[in-house]
Amino acid sequence: MVETLAPQAYFVTSVILIAIGLYCVVSKRNMIKTVIGIEMITIAVNMVFLSLGWMRTYPLGIVDPLAQAFVVISIVIGGAIAALALSLVVNAYRHYKTLDLKKLRRLRW
Amino acid sequence: MDSFLYVLGPTLVLSAFSALTPIVGYLEGRKKYKHLSGAFATLGFLIAFIIAIQMYVNLPADGFRAYLPGFSPPIGVEVIVDTLSMFMVLLFCGLGMLVSIYSIRYMDHDTGLDRYYTMLLLLVAGMAGVAVSGDLFTLFVFWELMSIASYSLVSFRKYRWEPIEAGFKYLVMSTVGSLIALLGIALLYGYAGTVNLSALSVAFSSSAVDPAYCYLVITLILVGFGVTASIVPFHTWLPDAHPAAPSSISAMLSGLVIKVAVYAISRTAFTVFAPSTFNYGLVLVVFAVVTATVANMQALLQRDVKRLLAFSSTANIGFIIFGLGVAAYSVHIWATVGSSSFLAAAVTGFMGALMHLLSHAIGKGLLFLAAGSFVTRAKTRNIYELEGVGRAMPWTGASFSIGLLSLAGAPPLAGFVSKLLLLMAGYSVGDLFMNVATSLMLLNSIFAVAYYLRLLQVCVIRPRGDKVKIVKEASPIMVLPLVLLMIALIIIGCYPWPFVEVARNATLNLLLAP
Numbered sequence: 001m002v003e004t005l006a007p008q009a010y011f012v013t014s015v016i017l018i019a020i021g022l023y024c025v026v027s028k029r030n031m032i033k034t035v036i037g038i039e040m041i042t043i044a045v046n047m048v049f050l051s052l053g054w055m056r057t058y059p060l061g062i063v064d065p066l067a068q069a070f071v072v073i074s075i076v077i078g079g080a081i082a083a084l085a086l087s088l089v090v091n092a093y094r095h096y097k098t099l100d101l102k103k104l105r106r107l108r109w
Numbered sequence: 110m111d112s113f114l115y116v117l118g119p120t121l122v123l124s125a126f127s128a129l130t131p132i133v134g135y136l137e138g139r140k141k142y143k144h145l146s147g148a149f150a151t152l153g154f155l156i157a158f159i160i161a162i163q164m165y166v167n168l169p170a171d172g173f174r175a176y177l178p179g180f181s182p183p184i185g186v187e188v189i190v191d192t193l194s195m196f197m198v199l200l201f202c203g204l205g206m207l208v209s210i211y212s213i214r215y216m217d218h219d220t221g222l223d224r225y226y227t228m229l230l231l232l233v234a235g236m237a238g239v240a241v242s243g244d245l246f247t248l249f250v251f252w253e254l255m256s257i258a259s260y261s262l263v264s265f266r267k268y269r270w271e272p273i274e275a276g277f278k279y280l281v282m283s284t285v286g287s288l289i290a291l292l293g294i295a296l297l298y299g300y301a302g303t304v305n306l307s308a309l310s311v312a313f314s315s316s317a318v319d320p321a322y323c324y325l326v327i328t329l330i331l332v333g334f335g336v337t338a339s340i341v342p343f344h345t346w347l348p349d350a351h352p353a354a355p356s357s358i359s360a361m362l363s364g365l366v367i368k369v370a371v372y373a374i375s376r377t378a379f380t381v382f383a384p385s386t387f388n389y390g391l392v393l394v395v396f397a398v399v400t401a402t403v404a405n406m407q408a409l410l411q412r413d414v415k416r417l418l419a420f421s422s423t424a425n426i427g428f429i430i431f432g433l434g435v436a437a438y439s440v441h442i443w444a445t446v447g448s449s450s451f452l453a454a455a456v457t458g459f460m461g462a463l464m465h466l467l468s469h470a471i472g473k474g475l476l477f478l479a480a481g482s483f484v485t486r487a488k489t490r491n492i493y494e495l496e497g498v499g500r501a502m503p504w505t506g507a508s509f510s511i512g513l514l515s516l517a518g519a520p521p522l523a524g525f526v527s528k529l530l531l532l533m534a535g536y537s538v539g540d541l542f543m544n545v546a547t548s549l550m551l552l553n554s555i556f557a558v559a560y561y562l563r564l565l566q567v568c569v570i571r572p573r574g575d576k577v578k579i580v581k582e583a584s585p586i587m588v589l590p591l592v593l594l595m596i597a598l599i600i601i602g603c604y605p606w607p608f609v610e611v612a613r614n615a616t617l618n619l620l621l622a623p
Contacts, residue, residue, distance in 0.1 A: 018292070025285060034281055041288045048292060052299030066184060067298065070246050074291070077253045081284055084260055088277045095270045104274055 010051035017044035042078035113175040119157040120238040126153030127230035134223020147213035150226035154206035183308035187243035193615035197240040205233040207590035212357045232258035245304040263354040275353035279346045290333025338370035341400040351419035356481020363422040364474035390438025401427030401553040432462025454537040461530030463612040468523035475594040479509040482583040496574030508595040517561040523601035
């Protein structure tokens with residue numbers, strides 16, 4: 001019983017992770033935590049891919065290699081975005097000496 | 110089957126030049142050749158443009174198709190070039206080349222120019238890649254290539270606070286958006302087991318599909334790409350990112366990056382979910398009206414010239430989305446009623462969207478470049494301090510006025526043709542909802558004339574203010590792209606038939622695909 005629900009469990013977990021990541025991006029004041037939120041969404045979406053690939057080939061007991069290929073590329077893209085985001089955080093810290101997004105609101109919204 | 114490398118030609122040339130630019134930049138530093146990397150990047154754009162023209166001339170009726178050797182579609186990477194892709198690629202390479210020429214002198218006072226040109230080439234390579242992708246994951250990879258390049262270009266002047274802040278905001282919003290779109294792609298994969306566009310369109314045309322699942326996916330993709338397209342609830346990054354970026358990059362962002370998002374929406378929506386089965390045209394039209402109205406209201410309140418132009422970009426995205434919406438809406442009616450006048454309205458709507466995409470890309474590119482020249486000379490972005498700057502810089506001022514008039518929709522310029530097509534399409538559907546929506550768009554386009562004419566009056570017609578007493582004309586290299594863009598606007602306005610013909614072929618390709 002537990003085994004037959006495995007891909008669904010992964011799917012539900014990743015949807016929850018997306019929700020947590022969105023909450024993190026929207027509500028956290030620390031820039032690094034915002035970046036962590038983005039990374040959580042990236043990982044969760046990758047897991048959606050894997051769980052759906054697993055559901056498709058479930059009787060075989062493997063995850064569809066196509067989904068794995070997508071996820072490998074997606075991880076690389078996520079790494080590039082994280083690197084760029086963190087470099088912006090470093091530059092923001094040099095300007096403001098703080099990571100608090102509330103203190104960064106010099107732009108008119 | 111055509112060669113993979115040939116079909117991906119413009120993208121590969123641009124990426125190769127992008128990879129070589131740092132070496133050229135090193136030589137530039139060692140040998141003290143000025144402007145070497147700029148000239149090198151312009152050469153890259155020129156070669157890509159020539160390849161694109163050559164591909165367009167040889168384009169067969171059903172387009173070029175190729176896949177990565179080893180894995181055939183629907184599993185492997187597929188690239189497809191049809192008229193719509195070619196239309197976009199030619200626009201990207203052409204405007205990219207002019208921006209690159211402009212940057213040679215505009216970026217004179219900045220350091221790290223090799224990085225700038227590397228990113229600029231990568232940006233256009235990503236866009237051209239998005240336009241030729243035949244499957245959604247390839248599209249996503251090129252999309253992220255473009256996005257990462259544009260984040261770093263927005264925050265290029267990292268010694269000032271504004272680009273850092275605007276760049277971070279843009280990065281967070283746009284990345285979350287593209288991840289939401291990736292979630293939509295994942296759900297498409299979960300249903301059909303492939304992400305190939307033509308295979309997906311077959312899978313989703315069967316009646317066994319749950320409509321709720323499809324509308325969920327459409328929403329995810331519309332919201333995801335809509336963040337970069339700056340559709341209204343998600344547009345807040347745009348008015349900050351455009352003024353903060355160097356003006357050449359604002360021209361690229363406003364002229365091309367948001368158009369790529371529109372392309373991604375239309376390609377995914379119209380190919381995968383046949384508008385005859387799914388009624389998302391209504392949603393697109395409502396989004397379009399809201400986008401145009403809100404952005405026009407806000408544009409009227411701005412005093413910063415680049416911020417005003419940024420809001421006007423959002424308003425014009427409203428017009429383009431409106432064209433797509435009219436097309437989807439009337440194809441849906443056509444499928445139930447069967448009268449061919451609805452099909453004609455759909456074709457006109459999509460054609461109008463493509464023409465507006467073209468005229469807005471050229472016009473807004475021109476306006477941002479001209480505003481960049483004004484701002485470098487007068488050292489201010491406030492409209493009222495730029496009083497009469499057009500008189501001090503006659504060539505730039507003349508092209509600025511033509512650009513403004515074209516966006517305002519004055520005949521005989523490009524903006525008139527495209528707005529006429531859009532409104533004609535909206536009224537020819539003929540039911541109450543479309544009549545109301547089109548009238549609102551008409552009001553919006555009249556409303557927009559108010560701030561374009563105010564900008565024209567203050568910046569060009571008024572006598573010179575104090576700030577611009579000693580301002581001189583920009584250097585010829587900066588004036589040349591402006592004049593070329595101005596001529597393009599006039600040609601498209603006076604003799605639009607060849608362009609309309611290309612747009613029509615692209616439309617028929619997409620709407621009536623088997």
